[in-house]
Amino acid sequence: METKRKIAVVGLGYVGLPLARLFSTKYKTIGFDMNQKRVDALMSGQDATLEVSDELLQQAIANGFKCTTNLDDIRDCNFYVVAVPTPVDENNRPDLTPLIGASETVGKVISKGDIVVYESTVYPGVTEEECLPVVEKVSGLKFNVDFFAGYSPERINPGDKLHTVEKIKKVTSGSTPEIADIVDGIYNSVLVNGTHKAPSIKVAEASKIIENSQRDVNIAFMNELAKIFNAMGIDTNDVIEAASSKWNFIKLSPGLVGGHCISVDPYYLIQKAQVYGVLPRVMSNARRLNDGMGAYVANQTVKCMNKAGKIVKDANILILGITFKENCPDIRNTKVVDIYHTLQEYTNNITVFDPWANVEAVKREYQIDVVNTLPEKKYEAVILAVAHDKFKDLNLARYKDNGAVIFDVKNFVDRKLVDGRL
Numbered sequence: 001m002e003t004k005r006k007i008a009v010v011g012l013g014y015v016g017l018p019l020a021r022l023f024s025t026k027y028k029t030i031g032f033d034m035n036q037k038r039v040d041a042l043m044s045g046q047d048a049t050l051e052v053s054d055e056l057l058q059q060a061i062a063n064g065f066k067c068t069t070n071l072d073d074i075r076d077c078n079f080y081v082v083a084v085p086t087p088v089d090e091n092n093r094p095d096l097t098p099l100i101g102a103s104e105t106v107g108k109v110i111s112k113g114d115i116v117v118y119e120s121t122v123y124p125g126v127t128e129e130e131c132l133p134v135v136e137k138v139s140g141l142k143f144n145v146d147f148f149a150g151y152s153p154e155r156i157n158p159g160d161k162l163h164t165v166e167k168i169k170k171v172t173s174g175s176t177p178e179i180a181d182i183v184d185g186i187y188n189s190v191l192v193n194g195t196h197k198a199p200s201i202k203v204a205e206a207s208k209i210i211e212n213s214q215r216d217v218n219i220a221f222m223n224e225l226a227k228i229f230n231a232m233g234i235d236t237n238d239v240i241e242a243a244s245s246k247w248n249f250i251k252l253s254p255g256l257v258g259g260h261c262i263s264v265d266p267y268y269l270i271q272k273a274q275v276y277g278v279l280p281r282v283m284s285n286a287r288r289l290n291d292g293m294g295a296y297v298a299n300q301t302v303k304c305m306n307k308a309g310k311i312v313k314d315a316n317i318l319i320l321g322i323t324f325k326e327n328c329p330d331i332r333n334t335k336v337v338d339i340y341h342t343l344q345e346y347t348n349n350i351t352v353f354d355p356w357a358n359v360e361a362v363k364r365e366y367q368i369d370v371v372n373t374l375p376e377k378k379y380e381a382v383i384l385a386v387a388h389d390k391f392k393d394l395n396l397a398r399y400k401d402n403g404a405v406i407f408d409v410k411n412f413v414d415r416k417l418v419d420g421r422l
Contacts, residue, residue: 005186008032008077008109010102012042012067014260014330015119015154016083018051018165022190023081024065031067032074032105042067048358050329051158075109079186080116082106082131083154085260092267092287094123096130103131107138110147115174117150117183121265123209123272124202127151128175143175150174150183151201153208158259159328169193173204212265213283218252219262220286223293226254226422230300236422237411254422255409256297256335256385257290258324263333294338297422301339301381301407302346304419308405310380312346318379318404320394321386322354322362322370326410329356336385337366351375355390381405387412 005027009020012033020031033039041048043066045058052060066073074080084098099120106116116135118127132143141147152172157163172187172195174180184197198204226236236254244251257263266283273280305312324334336352343350352362352370362370374394382399384391387410400406400417408421415421 005079006030006077007079007081007186008074009081009083010074010105011082011084011098011120012038013083013085014049014051014158015156016081017042017047017049018156019081019083019119019154020067021052021056021060021065022166024060024063026190027079027186029065030074030077031065032069032071033067034069036069039067039069048329049158051156071105071109077109078111078114080106080110080114081119082116083119086120086122086264086268087260088264088267094268094271096122096126099126099131100134103134104138107135110135110139110141112141112146115148115150115179115183117152119152119154121153121208121212121261121268122205123268124206125272127201127205148175148179149201150179151204152183152187152195153204153211155208155211158330159325166190167192169196171196171198171204171207173198173201175201209265209269212262213269215252216257216262216266216290217282217286218250219255219257220289222252222254223257223289223422227296230420230422253411254293256293256324256338258333258335259330260332263287263290263335291335291338293422294335295342297383297385297407297409298339298342300420301343301383301405304405304407305381308403308419310403310405312380314349315347315380316349316377317343317347317351318377318382318399319350319352320354320382320384320391321388322352322357322368323386323388326387327356327389329358331357331362331365337368339383339385340368351377351379354386354388356388378402379404381407384408384410384412386410 007023007027007029009016010032012031020029023029045054047057082102084102087095089095136143152170155168170187172184174183184195188195229236243249266287270280270283302312322336323331353374354370355372357370359370362368382404396417405419406417408418
């Protein structure tokens with residue numbers, strides 16, 4: 001009986017916690033994380049990522065959901081889900097350290113007949129070629145004889161309250177046809193929109209990585225168009241609106257590509273492709289173009305300031321937003337920092353205002369001071385970098401009236417106030 005499954009979710013971040021909370025509605029579920037502060041906060045009923053509301057989390061805890069740092073607490077589980085980050089290093093090479101560490105953790109507790117499912121985004125082959133041998137070595141058990149595996153790529157969109165985990169249609173897979181059915185059944189039992197069962201773990205891995213690579217390439221094309229049309233004096237957004245009147249035009253907007261998925265995942269496939277002798281030019285060029293957009297925004301702002309007769313050196317500049325996307329506190333791999341650092345070549349008088357961001361986290365990660373309350377000051381330039389709903393209440397006209405140049409990254413500001421935008 002699948003109701004006898006006891007689930008352990010390893011990694012309680014943006015992906016693991018919502019999934020663990022969801023599983024806990026049907027199964028005995030324990031969340032495991034190495035970060036004691038994170039676990040303590042969760043057990044007090046608060047999720048700093050805001051992916052699970054305090055009300056839902058507290059309800060889950062009341063119904064038996066538990067978070068822990070103690071390995072013994074998950075030793076009697078029989079269905080393990082690994083949901084840890086898969087970042088890249090400073091040279092954009094895949095860093096499997098968290099994934100290998102999580103596999104060692106599972107290897108210490110897994111027993112005969114158990115199943116381990118990976119959710120972390122990887123290139124095809126990582127689960128079977130990198131992770132499961134670690135589980136085998138640590139546990140002393142043999143894969144597909146003593147224990148089994150599956151892969152079901154995460155599709156969490158931070159800050160998205162519409163496409164929440166229970167509403168996402170998930171891809172599933174298993175190391176044998178029978179295990180694929182079991183994994184698919186367990187996920188299906190908690191999902192509103194069901195699953196798509198892939199024919200193999202590698203197919204499931206590949207499906208995830210091309211989801212984000214496709215968006216990266218498409219956004220890169222829009223960013224390239226923005227550069228072209230800005231040079232020609234044509235409003236890019238007007239062009240997109242006109243083109244989108246055609247029934248099969250894919251409407252996307254130019255912008256900064258940060259976060260934990262779109263700006264990272266393509267590097268996993270790029271590296272793996274090169275191992276097979278394939279040079280992925282389109283994806284590589286898209287990555288370079290998108291990674292350069294922060295510096296481009298900063299330089300376009302400086303250009304607007306020069307046109308307006310503003311002295312850029314030591315100017316007071318306000319950046320609105322530092323999270324990687326709107327209406328969430330996620331600062332992972334945000335490209336707003338590239339705007340900041342490029343502007344530092346001209347001035348150190350830069351104010352970064354973001355009511356969503358954790359001030360200490362930004363300082364620790366990027367060595368940038370952020371304020372959650374907007375100081376009263378005269379600015380020579382204002383950059384709307386993130387389209388937080390809370391920014392709709394800002395009176396940007398007063399900055400304009402005081403002579404500020406306004407650059408809009410997100411097509412968010414009344415165009416009458418804007419001096420430049422993507």
